[in-house]
Amino acid sequence: MTTIDERDDRPGSPGEVLDPQLEADLEEAFSEPPGIIGFITTVDHKRVGMRYIVTAFVFFFIAGIEALVMRTQLAQPEAEVVGASAYNSLFTMHGTTMIFLFNTPVLAGFANYLLPLQLGARDMAFPRLNAFSYWVFLGSGVFMYSSFLFGAVPDGGWFAYVPLTGSTYSPGLALDFWALGVIFVGISTTVGAINFIVTIFKQRAPGMTANRMPIFVWSVLAMAVMVIFAVPAVTLSAALLEADRLGGTGFFVPEAGGSTLLYQHLFWFWGHPEVYILLLPAVGMMSTIIPVFARRRLAGYVWVVSALVGIAFISFGVWVHHMFATGMPPMAMALFSAVSLVVVLPSGIQFFAWIATMWDGHIRWSTPMLFSVGFLIIFLIGGLTGAMVAVLPFDTQVTDSYFIVAHFHYVLNGAVVFPIFGALYFWLPKMTGRMLSERLGKASFWTMAIGFNLTFFPMHVLGLMGMPRRVYTYQDGYGWGTLNLAVTIGGFLFGLGTLLTVIAIWRSRRHGAPAGPDPWGAATLEWSTTSPPPDWNFAATPVVTSRDPMWEPVLEEAVSGDDDATAMLGPEGAEARRMVVTTGVAAVPETSSPIPDESYAPFVAGVGLTVLFAGLLVWTGVVAVIGVVVVLAAIVRWTWRTEEAG
């Protein structure tokens, strides 16, 4: 048996002081220009990852304000806080922002920051692509929100069903901002996913076989593979919508021989996997955090990995359950109903793995664990209502009602946002070197948990009481007023809870206790280096001998050999700006590759893409061509430099 205390005495313990010469060499190899130039040109996965997280949270609070304006409007019957048109834009932008500009990128941010550290690597496989994917994310977010400046805010709902969103019923630029924005942000998500996959397969520390990969890494791998297969569908649906709008093609126009349901199939072929694209990294975080605070290894590792991979496959076979009211042949829908029930099983596996983990653990009630327990209860409710709406006949009562709004907020807000907040308390000390206040953390958790349930639980009832979603007002006399008021109060409480975390983060900059390399006694490799980690992450490559390397008596570090494959392992050979490349499954050192220098190219390419999309938006060839030329020039410059460095 190993105990946490024994662990601290081992050689190579966290935060070991480096040889000054080696440190100086590393400093030089990894130095970045200061100031704004460094800000624009950096390719460091940690800076990119934090930037992702900060930007995504800006969008989170924008979407939150949109939600609270909506809730103020709905607090009582026939209120006139905002008009119909503004309300419709608000719910469209709230959903679009939460899905495309918060949940997806914030998890990409954590994955960017954590993957190389958990893998024992110095950076992502393609650091410049990484920087590029951030700039594209930022560009697409700014692009979509610039619609406010033009008074053309998208108002077709976040899934923008045709024909409502075609040029007949939605003239003007609003839906062009939406459709082009969705295509735009999809570029970021896709290149990010490619980067995650290659990084996971090629950058793992020696000895980190597939069977020893941290569970968060598995969840990101499953997510990234899903992105590769799912995102093309939404890109296609948005592109065909734009073709209909701009070019009059008629893919989705029944009078022209097109099909309105085709749009829904394409959209949900991405849309349902997307739920799991968001959920998987979040449950991966939970499977990482719960064992740390239960202080025992994750029970049923192979079960949990199988569940993640299983969800990645099965979730591609359930999209029709978003279309149970469209009048498709009932027995065809029954098949999708059955598959939608089957997809519950992998979640059941994970629940019992977590229960078994906690069962004989010794629970520490730190803030990340509180958020984990909150997640468990909320995800349990969201999962159960998910199984309910998978039942085809019952779904015809509750789909497009407030019941479904309640259900997907339990999953996408509760079961994704709670893990993200838990992850902030857990990993921010690694990122900043400072602990967050436990007092504020717990206050934030309880406010959020109570606010959340007060917001979303009554919505189930409202749905059963016949209240449809997406109505900007409702009449008195149907018994909906009291519950709506409760929902609104809950919404503000939830918002207050999130602000407490912002305060906790702000205060930690000055007042946070130093975190040290491993404040939680955690299991994965990011805790073996200093907090915050040095630019090079690891001076010497760690050698992994189990699934929980930090819980081994000794964390071994590799030494350099004299062949290409092992020369870089370090410490003595490690000072160059290079990183180790290992084999895909067994993680045997293969070779090493240069880490590209910082570069303007990703930023310029991102700007060029923004110009291109602006050109498409206003349907002006010259602007689009300028964008294309800028992107191509940046790519040429980008690849050129890489070869020089190699």
Next chain:
Amino acid sequence: MTGGRRSRVRGAAPVVGLVALVVVLAACTDDTPNALDPQGDDAKVLADTWWYLFAVATAVFVIVAGLIGVALGRRRGGADESDGPTTIEPARTTARRDHAVIAVGGVAVPAVILAITGVIAVGVTAARLEEGPDPLVVHVTGRDWFWDVSYPESGVVTANEIHVPVGRQVRVELDSADVIHSFWVPQLAGKVDLIPGQTNTLRFTADAPGTYRGQCAEYCGIQHAHMAFHVVAQTPEDFAAWLEARRSPPPAPPPGSPEARGREAFLGLSCAGCHRIAGTTADGEVGPDLSDVGSRSFLGAGTLPNTPANLADWMRDAQAIKPGSNMPPIDMTDEQVASVVAYLESLP
């Protein structure tokens, strides 16, 4: 250590919520379009399905949340103290137990529950497909933002209010003239979308006379919130009388009466370009049919109760009541408004 207690409190909160759900549902107003107060066969089957799902989900919730609570609270001594030895390495027996727990709790038991649920789902789906021998066919077309209603067998046309006889199956044929809408009367049936380019079907049999509120459930643009309708279930005799009264056009009002002046004004102003009234030259198709508007309970697709005052307000400036709708403000003298109101309210 309060961990165990806390977790039990957390586990209890949603249970309290579930109880509250039942209480709130019981406290609905008479007008609540409550899916769990079914007044038709389809809604009844779906409400039964809900109560099955609700019972199973509640049981699963209580058991799983209870296990989570127990797991969290089991070892009070070790919690909160970060010193003191802690087991990281599970013993071999623990690992075997983990497998058993996951295999039984995470796979076997849920698989059985889901299989039973799946069989019920397919059974209910098949039962809902059965069509009775002599259904009443009603054709409903969704439009921005109201409902065209017609009875193909009798040729009767109306809008926003669907009369049906109790005890006889109704087959509603649904299509759309513009964007996607969804037909939802929670107390009578599950919802079905109205999709341009295809005709969907929905069947129900109303059990008891009454007026049941329905509302568009698929976001359809700026006035999605004001696209309601009502299903009026009547005894077969009352329904037959209602239908009979509409088979022939309403008689013209006696000359010189306010109604006659109103009719003249209606046909002379822009009204007739958008609305249809059977037996007159008004045959517009932009707005709802008004042939029997006087007998309807609501105006503007469930937006206002049908009173002369509301109708007058609506005609003067519908945009103030239903902004974005296709009804423009009509420039009318007070006298014209009064006479048109009198005329429309006189329609059967």
